[in-house]
Amino acid sequence: MARRTSNQVFALLPALGLAVVAAAGCATSTQTTGTAGDSGIAVVESGKLTTCTHLPYEPFQFREGDKTVGFDVDLVDLVAKDLGLTQTIVDTPFEGIQSGEDLNTNKCDLAAAGMTITDARKQNFDFSDPYFDAEQALLVKKGAGIKSLADLKGKKVGGQASTTGKDYLDANAAANGYTVIEFEDLALELTAVQTGQVDAAINDNGVLYDYAKKNADTEVTTEFPTGEKYGIGVKKGSPLAAKINESLKKAKDSGEYDKIYEKWFGKKPASK
Structure with missing residues (x-):
């Protein structure tokens, strides 16, 4: 690459300054492509x-x-x-x-x-x-005998972070005496039920029925009508x-x- 003379470099400085400003603007731009x-x-x-x-x-x-x-x-x-x-x-x-x-x-x-x-x-x-229409549902290990919020007293219940299922759990925890355990994603929450880390999990019915169908050691025992729509x-x-x-x-x-x-x-x- 050919080198520039000193005069050429100084002549370019104002333009470079403008280019830097323009580049900074691009860095924070929300324009689409x-x-x-x-x-x-x-x-x-x-x-x-x-x-x-x-x-x-x-x-x-x-x-x-x-x-x-x-x-x-x-x-x-x-x-x-x-x-x-x-x-x-x-x-x-x-x-x-x-x-x-x-x-x-x-x-x-x-x-x-x-x-x-x-x-x-x-x-x-x-x-x-x-x-899509959805409700909240309860997933447990098969035969656990947990069929309602009242059955969760003194137990640990999993919920997925930032979801309506977690909101539902939080809203009903004090009245039913269970402890809410938060998980970052659905897979972690469901695995926790299988491994016994939690006694139950609450999430949308569609995903829980799908999981129970593929994992015979778990079951959905009840739904909680919330009238949710995706x-x-x-x-x-x-x-x-x-x-x-x-x-x-x-x-x-x-x-x-x-x-x-x-x-x-x-x-x-x-x-x-």
Whole structure:
């Protein structure tokens, strides 16, 4: 590379100063790098629809070999296809998802994580229309004889951090005399039931029934009606929410949603 003379270097200093300022601006920019086909919706990565999730949360999203698969994954694939994009998935702690930080810092375009729509989360980001109905449920070792919150008195109960299941546990702990043990993710929580680290665990019914089906030494003994509904999260004011709703409606009208539901849950969704 040719060297510059001293005069050339001094002449470049003002320009370099401006370049440094510009670079600093880029470092904190929240600009995206592409648009979603003809829709004109800005996306984090050109040609991609980037999804934030927290693994594992089977059967909604989990690793199978070198791929991330699941009910949520298949639904978002439909959205991506309608937008002329390909879904790419980022595994990230759930706290960053529910706080809205991952969306606001452009880590992803949307969040699909078996996530219940709550008023608190609505303060942080916008939700799509509901796409799944859920309740809280109780998982125990088979034959443990635990069938209610009252049966948990004096026992340890697992809950997943930052979830509505953990909120439910906390809200009912004092009245029922159990100790709440927090776990970072679902896998740790469920393993704790199997190993006896906790006497029971509470989480969404969909994931617990799926686990008990594959682990015969555990069982779901009861559900707690909470009337929860899952939604897909997007940044506040993002037009992506409307596009997601369009894709979900089209899938339900065509029967594609029912096929995906049956694929992952072994039955068609209950008619509403």
